[in-house]
Amino acid sequence: MEKCVIQGQNNHSWHSDALKKGQWKNIELEKDVSIKGEEEAEEEADHLFIQLEDEVMYSTGEEAKVKVFGKVYNIPRKQATYGDAGLTYTYSGVTRSACTWTPTLEYIRDAVTKTTGYTFNFVLINRYKDGQDHIGEHRDDEKELDPLCPIASVSLGAARDFIFRHRDTRGKQNCRHIEPVKMELAHGSLLLMNQPTNTYWYHSLPVRKKVLLPRINLTFRRIVQDNKK
Numbered sequence: 001m002e003k004c005v006i007q008g009q010n011n012h013s014w015h016s017d018a019l020k021k022g023q024w025k026n027i028e029l030e031k032d033v034s035i036k037g038e039e040e041a042e043e044e045a046d047h048l049f050i051q052l053e054d055e056v057m058y059s060t061g062e063e064a065k066v067k068v069f070g071k072v073y074n075i076p077r078k079q080a081t082y083g084d085a086g087l088t089y090t091y092s093g094v095t096r097s098a099c100t101w102t103p104t105l106e107y108i109r110d111a112v113t114k115t116t117g118y119t120f121n122f123v124l125i126n127r128y129k130d131g132q133d134h135i136g137e138h139r140d141d142e143k144e145l146d147p148l149c150p151i152a153s154v155s156l157g158a159a160r161d162f163i164f165r166h167r168d169t170r171g172k173q174n175c176r177h178i179e180p181v182k183m184e185l186a187h188g189s190l191l192l193m194n195q196p197t198n199t200y201w202y203h204s205l206p207v208r209k210k211v212l213l214p215r216i217n218l219t220f221r222r223i224v225q226d227n228k229k
């Protein structure tokens with residue numbers, strides 16, 4: 001499993017033994033954000049992918065849409081939300097409730113907790129059937145997300161490019177030259193987005209027409225229900 005950590009400023013929580021074992025790549029980004037990676041077995045990732053294909057029920061109908069500036073769109077991928085009983089998460093203008101954890105999701109959640117030391121009560125799942133499916137540029141900066149907990153992103157299936165773009169280089173706010181940061185999220189990789197990554201950097205998974213195989217991405221999050229906007 002390749003592990004990547006997007007590390008926030010003043011975050012010293014990564015000196016755990018589990019993380020020291022790996023061979024970490026480290027890419028420095030603006031605002032002291034960094035990325036690290038490690039190699040591990042692929043077979044387990046194959047198995048987890050097959051299990052998730054069997055267990056995860058994706059949203060359909062109204063639940064499979066998002067609202068952007070008041071307009072409703074079909075999302076160019078499938079989505080599902082699982083987590084602790086009673087939790088809801090509102091993003092892109094739609095509120096989703098958590099389905100009960102499946103055994104495989106619990107297994108992956110606990111493995112991520114063992115590696116990172118963080119606990120998670122919610123997971124957003126995106127399934128990209130091939131390289132046509134994608135996610136547009138956005139930040140995961142909802143008030144409901146616990147700012148003390150990173151977002152842990154597990155990728156299974158087809159490798160896809162993942163791109164970070166600094167907020168000061170976008171649209172009318174374009175006032176600086178900062179290169180976007182592109183990485184490939186491989187089968188079995190773990191990416192951690194610490195604070196302040198989602199304040200300064202947007203991320204996206206663009207269309208890649210040459211990719212013909214499916215990919216499942218799980219973003220484990222910690223939701224604090226009282227923080228709702």
Ligand SMILES: O=C(O)CCC(=O)C(=O)O
Nearest residue numbers: 124126135140205217219
């Ligand atoms: O599929 C991915 O790697 C990213 C998904 C994502 O950014 C999200 O669910 O917020």
Ligand SMILES: [Mn+2]
Nearest residue numbers: 138139140203
């Ligand atoms: Mn995101």
